[in-house]
Amino acid sequence: MIRNVEDVNRVIDSRFGAAGRSPMSLLRVAGWMIAGMLLIGVIWPASPVDLAQTPDNKGFSNAYVRSVSLDSNDPRGFAPTEHKGGFTIAWIGGSTLRTSPPGIKEYVAADYIPLQVQRFIPRSQGKPVYIDMYYMASARTFDLYAATEAAVSTSPDLLVLGLNPLWLFNDNTIQRRSNLDERLATSDVRDLGSWPIRSALLSPSDLALGTAARGLSAVRDRWSYAQDFQGPLDRLSPLDRSSPPAPGRLSDLDEVATFTAPLQFWTGYPKKPAQAEPTQNERDLGNLQYAYSGHAPFTDAVVGRMFATIKASGVPTYVYLDAISQDQLKDPRIDAQLRLIEGHLQSIADQNQAPNLTVRSESVARLLPPMQFADRYHLANARVFAPYLADELCERLRSSDIACTPETTGKP
Amino acid sequence: MRNRLRKYVAEAAIGLSLGALLFLALVATVGLVPFIYQGY
Numbered sequence: 001m002i003r004n005v006e007d008v009n010r011v012i013d014s015r016f017g018a019a020g021r022s023p024m025s026l027l028r029v030a031g032w033m034i035a036g037m038l039l040i041g042v043i044w045p046a047s048p049v050d051l052a053q054t055p056d057n058k059g060f061s062n063a064y065v066r067s068v069s070l071d072s073n074d075p076r077g078f079a080p081t082e083h084k085g086g087f088t089i090a091w092i093g094g095s096t097l098r099t100s101p102p103g104i105k106e107y108v109a110a111d112y113i114p115l116q117v118q119r120f121i122p123r124s125q126g127k128p129v130y131i132d133m134y135y136m137a138s139a140r141t142f143d144l145y146a147a148t149e150a151a152v153s154t155s156p157d158l159l160v161l162g163l164n165p166l167w168l169f170n171d172n173t174i175q176r177r178s179n180l181d182e183r184l185a186t187s188d189v190r191d192l193g194s195w196p197i198r199s200a201l202l203s204p205s206d207l208a209l210g211t212a213a214r215g216l217s218a219v220r221d222r223w224s225y226a227q228d229f230q231g232p233l234d235r236l237s238p239l240d241r242s243s244p245p246a247p248g249r250l251s252d253l254d255e256v257a258t259f260t261a262p263l264q265f266w267t268g269y270p271k272k273p274a275q276a277e278p279t280q281n282e283r284d285l286g287n288l289q290y291a292y293s294g295h296a297p298f299t300d301a302v303v304g305r306m307f308a309t310i311k312a313s314g315v316p317t318y319v320y321l322d323a324i325s326q327d328q329l330k331d332p333r334i335d336a337q338l339r340l341i342e343g344h345l346q347s348i349a350d351q352n353q354a355p356n357l358t359v360r361s362e363s364v365a366r367l368l369p370p371m372q373f374a375d376r377y378h379l380a381n382a383r384v385f386a387p388y389l390a391d392e393l394c395e396r397l398r399s400s401d402i403a404c405t406p407e408t409t410g411k412p
Numbered sequence: 413m414r415n416r417l418r419k420y421v422a423e424a425a426i427g428l429s430l431g432a433l434l435f436l437a438l439v440a441t442v443g444l445v446p447f448i449y450q451g452y
Contacts, residue, residue, distance in 0.1 A: 017419025025423055032427020033434065040435055073442050179442075209438075218435055225435075226443035 034216070041217035046224035049079045056135050064128060065115045067135040074223035075182040075213065077146070080154045083130040087123070089114075089393075090132050090151035093162030094139035096322040099379045102372070113389070114160075116382040120390030120406045124157070124397065132156070138176050140167050141299045142201060145306045146180035149187050152313040158397060159310065159317040165324065165341045165363060166287060166377065168303065169296040175201060186210035191312075194305050200298065284328045284376060288337040292344065300348065307352035307359075316400040317357050318393055321345060323364040323385070325373040338363055358396050364388075 002008060019025055049070065051057055056067035068080045080090070091097070091114045099111045114131045121129050132154075134147040144161065151159055167173065184198065185206040213220035250258070259265055278286070310317045321342060328334045342361045349359035360367075368388055372380040379385060387408060394404035 015418070016422035017415045017417070019419050019422035019426060025419070028420075028423045029427040029430070032424045033431040036428040036431030037435060040431075071443070075442065219438060222435075222439045223442045225439045229439065230443070 037212075037216045037218045041221075045217065046221035047228055049076075049224065051079060056133075060111075060115065062115060062118075064122075065112065065118050065131040065133065067112075067133040069133070069135050071179075071223060072136075072177050073179055075179050075209065076220060076223065077177075077180045077183045078134060078150050080132045080151070082154075083128075085127060086130045087125055087127040087158075088130050088132060088154075088156045089158045089160060090134060090154065090156035091160040091162075092134040092144055092147045092151060093136075093160075093322075094144075094164050094167070095137045096162060096164055096378060097133060097135050099381050100374045102374050102380050111382070113379070113382045113386060116386035117389050117393065120387055120408065121394060121404065122407070124394075124404045125402060136177060139164075140174050140176050141170070141302050142175040142197075143177045143180060145197075145302050145309075146177070146184045148306050148309055149184055150180075152309055152315055153187060155313075156315060157402070158393065159313075159315045160393065161306075161310075161317065161319045162322055163319060163345070164322045164377070165338060166291045168321075169292040169299045169341060169344055170290070171296040171298050172290065174298055174302070181206040182210040182213065184210075186214065188309075191309065193308060197298070197301050197305055281328075281331045281334070284324075285331065285334050285337065287376075288324075288334060288341070292337075292341045294340065296344075300344075303345070303348050304352060307349065307354075307357060310357050311352055311354035314356050316396055316402065318396040319349075319357070319359040320389075320392075321361055321363045322377070323368070323371065323373075323379065325376045326365045326370055328376065329365060338365075356400060358399075360392070 002011065013021070020029060051066055051068065052061070054067065054070065056069055068078045070076055070079055097113050099113060112133060112135070114133050118129055118131050123129060132151075134151055136143050136147065139147070144163070148159070148161065178201075181202050185202045188194070209219060218225070256265060256269075307319075324338065329338070342363060345359065346361035349357075349361060364385065365371075368384050371384045374380045387406070390406040394406050397404040
């Protein structure tokens with residue numbers, strides 16, 4: 001007869017032989033758990049990553065240049081492959097790696113700057129040049145650091161790093177891709193200097209999952225498994241996916257009827273007269289002031305670690321500060337604010353000087369003749385920029401005693 | 413003897429079930445559940 005908890009325990013113990021009652025038993029349970037995960041990876045491997053099908057690589061096909069970034073939820077982060085007999089350039093950057101015709105905000109039918117640069121440097125040391133782009137739209141400084149760690153671990157022949165003055169020293173927004181944490185948590189843990197910044201953003205679960213991912217493909221490839229499951233599960237979903245008709249213009253009262261929270265009413269009513277829009281110059285200045293206020297301890301530390309990692313790796317590296325549209329520089333306040341960011345980058349570069357590291361802290365906007373921009377920060381084409389960069393990269397390589405001659409010289 | 417065998421079988425069943433559950437939870441949190449997928 002069952003009267004209390006003791007009786008329940010007795011019944012369970014008699015049925016299951018007191019499983020889980022001793023430390024050794026718990027250890028065996030954990031062992032079976034790991035064995036089960038191993039088994040999943042062996043008997044049912046996930047679909048392999050097809051880089052040609054990732055959104056970043058759709059719309060163009062090039063045997064030598066491609067983005068190796070995976071989905072922003074995929075903990076593997078990147079999928080670089082070895083280019084046997086080739087000369088590999090790892091190129092890290094955000095949306096400014098892309099160019100698009102003016103007015104197109106979705107950078108879909110766009111071109112990549114590295115793609116254009118590769119045309120100027122098709123070969124180096126007699127080997128074909130491959131460019132692995134670690135392209136991360138809206139990349140923040142910590143994302144660039146994670147990508148630098150990942151790229152350096154593949155020992156590329158040249159590393160190129162594009163920094164965006166809007167995000168570089170912006171302590172208001174330091175990370176967009178937390179999927180890279182897991183990888184970072186277990187890579188190069190002996191680099192003690194990086195522990196303070198790692199511990200600021202990484203969590204124990206990143207360490208645990210990162211460690212598990214090293215041995216268990218069921219953990220490492222879980223994003224691919226999720227994709228495999230997605231199709232069959234979607235068919236079971238009761239969600240109505242039909243597209244509703246576009247709403248017509250609602251009257252004020254009808255609009256109020258659509259509100260789902262009182263706050264929506266009180267933030268909109270009583271209706272205030274529209275305020276004068278700030279001028280474009282005011283907006284540009286505001287953006288750059290938001291980007292760096294003269295005090296950014298966290299991003300300072302991250303940029304410092306990034307340079308230290310590059311220095312320790314010995315990989316020839318070229319770092320440049322992205323362009324902002326050149327008409328912005330006509331405003332002396334914007335010019336001064338950009339100089340502040342440039343000077344700060346230079347001071348961190350000075351603390352991390354190394355023979356393998358070149359840092360161009362002056363924005364490309366100052367160094368080149370007028371260029372056509374798609375918007376305030378993205379180039380419309382790389383006609384001026386690509387030959388300039390090709391020249392700069394070859395110069396960087398030559399200072400590391402690596403032969404390189406661009407097809408044509410584009411330096412102004 | 414029989415009790416011990418029962419114990420080992422129970423341990424294996426619990427361990428494998430936990431492994432399968434953990435696997436499903438990990439898969440779900442990186443892209444299976446739409447609202448998590450949208451909300452990075």
